[in-house]
Amino acid sequence: DTGVSQDPRHKITKRGQNVTFRCDPISEHNRLYWYRQTLGQGPEFLTYFQNEAQLEKSRLLSDRFSAERPKGSFSTLEIQRTEQGDSAMYLCASSFDPRFEETQYFGPGTRLLVL
């Protein structure tokens, strides 16, 4: 078990470009979460999946953001037409069925800088 991994670790892009991030959760974890963390703040919830189903989305997740988890394993987070305000650390976390284990395990994050 290598923990939650995220790719890339860093991304620099120009305003208006599309970016996609990948998260590989801990194997057998059926819940996967995306958070956004800006400088000096705690992580803010964006969305989460139970297996391949996206069950909740935050109001922070505008129409330019889309997340998928097609086979219930890895997940992708895409940001279309990036804006400078999208610059942040994007964190992925996974957990086992919360009826049995409520701890979320976090990946190292993808730091996005939009120029």
Added chain:
Amino acid sequence: AQSVTQLGSHVSVSEGALVLLRCNYSSSVPPYLFWYVQYPNQGLQLLLKYTSAATLVKGINGFEAEFKKSETSFHLTKPSAHMSDAAEYFCAVTHEAPGNQFYFGTGTSLTVIP
């Protein structure tokens, strides 16, 4: 609605001194409470958690926290600070329900002075 408040965005202690990081929560249902630590350019690592069992919770690296319902607090302590404790600390609250969304505080940056 759930939320946490971390008093003090920056805390400085001398090496060997007591560490006390404050967290107060707001929750309309019995909470689960967590402390996470974040080192520069890294993700969050779980320090300890309270899930309605013992109110005094021991975690990794010598940290512990006590759940006090009457004070709605879950303060993090360590008897003797080490230089390696310098990091950002986040308190988080959730509860036993579908979604299991975490609500994080704004964090406390701990500096350890040699």
